[in-house]
Amino acid sequence: MDIFSDLVMGLTVAVSPINIVYLLIGAMVGMIVGVIPGFGPSAGLAILLPVTFGMDPIGAIMMLAAIYYGAMYGGTITSILLNTPGESATVASTFDGFPLAKNGRAGPALVMQAAASFVGGTVGVILITVLAPLFAQVSRSFGPPEYFLLALMGMLTLIVMIGAHWKLGVISALIGFALGTVGVDLETGQGRYTFGSAELIGGIYFIPIAIGLFGLGELFYAFYSGLHRTGTGTIVQYDKEERFWPTAQDWISTRMTMVRGSILGFVVGVIPGAGATIASLMAYSTERSLSKNRDNFGKGEMAGLVAPETANNAASSGAMIPLLTLGIPGSASTAVLLAAFLLWGLRPGPLFMEQNPELAWGLIASMYLGNMALLAISIFAIPLFVQIIKVPYRVLGPCIVVICALGTFSVHASFVETYLMFAAGIVGFFMRLYGFSPAALVLALVLGPLAEEALRQTLTISRGSFMIFVERTPSLWIIGITIALLLLLPMLGRVGNTSAGVAEKAGS
Amino acid sequence: MRIAFFVMLLAGGIFYSYIAFVDLDFMTRTGRLGPGFFPRLIGATAIVMTLWALVDELRARNATDGALRQWADVAVLVALSLGYAVLLRLFGGFAATIVFLAVTLSVLNRGQYLKNGLIAVLVPVLLYLLLDRLLNANMPPALITLPL
Structure with missing residues (x-):
């Protein structure tokens, strides 16, 4: 009953006209971000975060969250019409x-x-509503x-999921941790790596690094990959009238697939480091092994599309x-x-x-509304997204550089941060090119100061003894879960890779 | 390039560790962990891991860098972006963006004069309206005012 009344309170917050406008803008922008190949939700969120600074915190967080889960919807449109996933979580699609699409469907x-x-997104939000408290x-x-x-x-699971390049993942994380140590040490007041610069006393700010790595870094890599030369490729045409809607058989045959994909996706999404990509690949693999039509997978089986789609959206909620x-x-x-929460002076955590x-609760309620809006947008605005797909990268690229630069400057009116963003962009390109993990760097930059503070407090409490980690029951539980995940996740990764390989073979 | 990138990371790791070990205290006067504890841990691990990865790279030596054309395209965009960073300081957000977009689009999207011209003007106008007018955010101010 408490949950219900909290949710109603959240709905009253979310359903103000201005918040609905922010939500719709976020959902639309998220879909556009998802449609652009090479740009995932991280890039979209980082680039557009500065735009939210003039807004009310609730509206801003609702809009950013809508960009985040909206990208999952958009990414699939290119997967279906172009055979090019808009982002990694829609590869399985x-x-x-x-x-x-090639079969005329x-x-x-x-x-x-x-x-x-x-369905995946809504089941995910229902599970958040019940499980978050x-x-x-x-x-x-x-x-x-x-x-x-x-x-x-969080760091270990992310690095384990990197797989063969785990060493490069560790180095990426260490760079993030190192950047996180810049600034004044809060316990002693001693400056660390500030080199006398007043700009560095407060530390290296997260936003320029994230925008540089995910925005410019990805853009430079897209140019290196030749996306600006190849264009969009051939977009499969679709029948807008007679054969546009699914048949009753499509709905009936995939109803349990949606349930399985939603639950599996949500559980994988809750695990730090695993994420929507692994969830979608696992759901595909599971569905293929359970299906009576497994030979049709990779050749145009509806369940093979529905499973990863429910899973990646449920994972983003998880x-x-x-x-x-x-x-x-x-x-x-x-x-x-x-980072957006912290910018608004909000500290997510147990309290x-x-x-x-x-x-x-406003955010959770907005996710119900956001998923409804996205359902409508992703069906009725398909022609618009097809037009967006057609915008060539060579035109889009310079505009992205401008948005990254002006967005970074708008946060603190700092040229130093803007230059830092350009530097992070160049480093991000090389990291992407040579197999490093920009995601691990960004995660470590956020978690580093938190981890350092927690470790120093822990060792102060225990008077320097590391035994405290095995003497406390919650710590023991976390260690146990971490070990289990470290053993389990590489297997899940292999399941995903295997299913990708099987589907590619079947498709070819 | 690949090896050079690893060597650069190693140099960065050594420099970071040098400061951690020389300038930052491991313990505070009260016997608590000092500001150098975490950096020393990170720096030492970074050196070991980068050396390990570098040795792997030297052993493999089969990874080739991309074709010259690929590098040329990225180099052009990076150079133009860095030029934009300088222009931002000199001419401010609005004028620098018009110049940057006009030059970059004329290089990347050749022959589309009207389309390029429209984008070079409309994108800065829209961003100015969004950031400066609607959101009351900061646009980079100019050191030198252009007659725009």
């Missing part, structure tokens, strides 16, 4: 989405992906040792749980969202929902 595929995304309740017993272990768990209740982001996108009920 190309396996059957594009064959369906692009319309039903587009509608079913929108419906699947809606429980998570917050449990995490109230956490102290500095647990927060250090959670930060460590990732909000550790962010809201523990203050620990599990991915680069949620790290940018955390967040209790101390900021209007904002927390």
